Amino acid sequence: MMIKVKPYSEKVLSALRREAGFDPRAEATVRRIVDAVRKRGDKALLEFTERFDGVRLAPKELVVSKGEFRRAYGEVPKEAVRLIREARRNIQAYHEREPLKSWEYKGKRGERLGQRLVPIERVGIYAPGGKALYPSSVLMSAVLAQVAGVREIVLATPPQRNGRVAPILLVAARESGIKTVYKLGGAQAISALAYGTETVKRVDKIVGPGNIYVALAKKLVFGDVGIDMVAGPSEVVILCDGTASAKEVAADLLAQAEHDQRASAIAITTSAALGKTIAQEVERQLASLPRRRIAKASWERYGGIFTVKDMKEGIEAANRLAPEHLEIITRNPRTLLPLVRNAGAVFLGRYTPEPVGDYWAGPSHVLPTSGTARFSSVLSVADFLRRQSVIEYSKEALKACREKVAAFARLEGLEAHARSIESRP
Numbered sequence: 163m164m165i166k167v168k169p170y171s172e173k174v175l176s177a178l179r180r181e182a183g184f185d186p187r188a189e190a191t192v193r194r195i196v197d198a199v200r201k202r203g204d205k206a207l208l209e210f211t212e213r214f215d216g217v218r219l220a221p222k223e224l225v226v227s228k229g230e231f232r233r234a235y236g237e238v239p240k241e242a243v244r245l246i247r248e249a250r251r252n253i254q255a256y257h258e259r260e261p262l263k264s265w266e267y268k269g270k271r272g273e274r275l276g277q278r279l280v281p282i283e284r285v286g287i288y289a290p291g292g293k294a295l296y297p298s299s300v301l302m303s304a305v306l307a308q309v310a311g312v313r314e315i316v317l318a319t320p321p322q323r324n325g326r327v328a329p330i331l332l333v334a335a336r337e338s339g340i341k342t343v344y345k346l347g348g349a350q351a352i353s354a355l356a357y358g359t360e361t362v363k364r365v366d367k368i369v370g371p372g373n374i375y376v377a378l379a380k381k382l383v384f385g386d387v388g389i390d391m392v393a394g395p396s397e398v399v400i401l402c403d404g405t406a407s408a409k410e411v412a413a414d415l416l417a418q419a420e421h422d423q424r425a426s427a428i429a430i431t432t433s434a435a436l437g438k439t440i441a442q443e444v445e446r447q448l449a450s451l452p453r454r455r456i457a458k459a460s461w462e463r464y465g466g467i468f469t470v471k472d473m474k475e476g477i478e479a480a481n482r483l484a485p486e487h488l489e490i491i492t493r494n495p496r497t498l499l500p501l502v503r504n505a506g507a508v509f510l511g512r513y514t515p516e517p518v519g520d521y522w523a524g525p526s527h528v529l530p531t532s533g534t535a536r537f538s539s540v541l542s543v544a545d546f547l548r549r550q551s552v553i554e555y556s557k558e559a560l561k562a563c564r565e566k567v568a569a570f571a572r573l574e575g576l577e578a579h580a581r582s583i584e585s586r587p
Contacts, residue, residue, distance in 0.1 A: 165444055165461075167437035170430065170468040170479055185374075192378040196353040203359035210350040217321045219345060224361045226327055226343040231336055234329035242330065246297060246337050249522055253305045256524025260309075260543045272556030279547045281311035282388070284363070286355035287340070288370035289331055291319035291347060296371070297334035302526040303369045303390075303541065304338030310546035315340050316365065318355055320347025348372075352379035356387040369528065369541065390541055394532040397426035397464075398516055399485040399505075401476050401498070404433035406491040407512065411436075412443035414489060414515050419460040420453040426464035428483070430476045437467045477501045484535040487516045506535045560586055 198206040204221050212218050235243070266276025287303045290296060300317065307315050317335045319327055327345055335343050344362055346354055352372075358364030367388035368380060380389045398418040400411055415427040431437050444461065451457055470476040477498060480488055484504035492498065495510040502508055506529030509516055520527050528541035564583050571579035 165441035165467065167434065167441055167467045167469060170470045170475065172482070188374055189378055189382075192349045192375055192382060195349040195375075196356075196379055196382055199350050199353035199359065200357045204361050207346060207350055207354055207359060207362075210348070211321065211346065214348055214350075215320050216323055217325050217345075219321070219325060221361055223325065224345050226332065226345065230326060231332055234327075234332035234336075237329040238333045243333055243337075246301065246334055249298065250301050250305055250337050252522060252524040253301055253526070254309060257306050257309045257526070257543050262543055262547065266552065269559060271559035271562055273559035274552070274554040276552045278550040278552055280550055281313065282307075282366045282546050282548060283312070284314045284316070284365045284367075285312050285546060286365035286368045287315065287317045288351060288355075288368060288372050288376060289317060289319040290372055291322065291328055291331060295328050295330055297330050298521050298527065299371055300331060300334040300340070301338055302528055304335070304340055306526055306541060306543050307369075307546045308339045310543045312546050314342075316342040316344065316355075316363075318344045318346045318351040320351075321345040349375045349379035352376060352383060356383035367546070369545070371528065390528060390545060391530055391534065391538060393528070393530070395422040395424040395426070396487075397485050397531055398428070398487040398489060399480050399483055400427075400429045400489040400491060401473075401480055402429065402431045402433075402436065402489075402491040403473065403493060404431075404436050405493045406431070406436060408436055408439035408443045409447075410512060410515070411440050411491065412447050415440075415444060415461075415465065416447055416451060416457050417515070417517055418487070419457040419465060420451060421456075421460075423456055423459040424464065425460045426485075427461065428465065428485075429467045430470055430479050431467070432470055432472060432476060434469050437469050440467055473498060474501075480505070484530075484533045486529045486531045486535065487519070489514070489516060504533075504535045506530045506540055557586075 195210060208219060262279055264278045266274060268274050285307045287300060289300050304315050317340050319331055321327060327343060352368060354362040355365045355368050369390035371393055377392050381392045396418050400414055402411055411429055415429060418425050418427040429440055448454055448457060470479060481504045486506040488505035489509040490498055491512050507519055509519060519525060526541040530538040568580040568583045
């Protein structure tokens with residue numbers, strides 16, 4: 163594979179920009195699955211689990227037993243359990259610092275106005291459970307829900323061929339405060355969480371990553387239930403100058419490319435010489451990568467190295483892409499931070515590679531993809547809270563505004579609204 167370094171232009175970068183669109187045929191398939199689970203409940207769940215996961219379960223086996231949780235702790239190495247616990251502490255310590263609180267103030271005529279933050283009561287988290295196992299994604303959602311005070315958190319994840327959930331996911335679930343785990347994957351899991359079945363109790367919000375069928379199902383059930391976002395494959399943009407290490411930049415690019423054939427990894431640099439060396443390093447490192455086939459397909463379709471005349475142009479290119487992850491590896495990366503408008507998460511300096519955010523730093527790694535960082539944000543504790551307005555007027559306060567409120571109601575042709583106000587003495 164010969165990697166070319168290209169001068170930046172909006173045209174060439176647009177060719178790599180991924181939109182959040184989906185195949186209409188896949189959407190039709192997902193709609194049929196969602197409707198079947200909604201209408202036939204557990205029976206449809208069991209049929210789809212056998213068809214898609216190759217596992218035949220009885221209705222009572224859809225829920226992980228206490229014994230399975232106990233066995234999981236015996237099967238996961240103690241060092242892995244310690245890692246999960248320390249990562250959880252980091253995530254909790256970060257998100258407990260979010261500035262969230264209810265508030266209220268009193269007006270000059272005795273009126274009291276404010277806003278209450280109330281936790282969502284029941285949240286469902288989805289985690290992939292096939293070839294890719296991501297205990298980190300369980301932590302990065304469930305710990306935030308715990309901090310918010312969500313009363314009940316459940317997990318849905320596909321069973322393995324042996325009919326069990328991967329032990330590492332069960333440990334991550336239990337360490338995150340999750341007591342109920344459903345052996346459910348794909349669109350059928352999302353439908354069950356959204357609408358409920360004989361076994362699965364419906365939730366109020368669904369969060370967590372998944373494949374295209376999971377993403378489409380979340381899109382379809384939104385409105386009947388809340389969702390975090392419709393996320394696509396992972397992506398990174400690395401903005402670097404001549405001080406960056408080509409070896410490190412190449413490693414960071416491939417860290418994203420190995421996720422998925424549709425993942426995107428792009429380097430933007432002010433140094434043509436660095437760009438050429440990065441290209442050589444990508445080819446060299448790719449040759450020994452265990453997930454070489456996936457990373458190569460990702461790179462060929464959605465990867466690239468581009469040169470810009472200066473950092474101003476580089477930042478503008480990054481803002482146009484609005485990436486999930488933006489690494490800035492320059493001499494003084496923090497000076498560029500105020501110029502970043504569109505990114506899910508920003509990683510500053512050579513000692514902050516993106517995987518630090520994936521697993522350890524603390525901020526949730528559930529981030530907007532496919533350019534949606536232009537209008538959406540990283541998952542936060544606020545996503546598990548509802549804001550309620552609180553309004554309390556005194557007799558004096560109502561008397562002071564009653565004529566104006568009634569007039570405004572009649573301005574809109576709503577006479578009963580006006581009379582409601584005027585009915586008070």
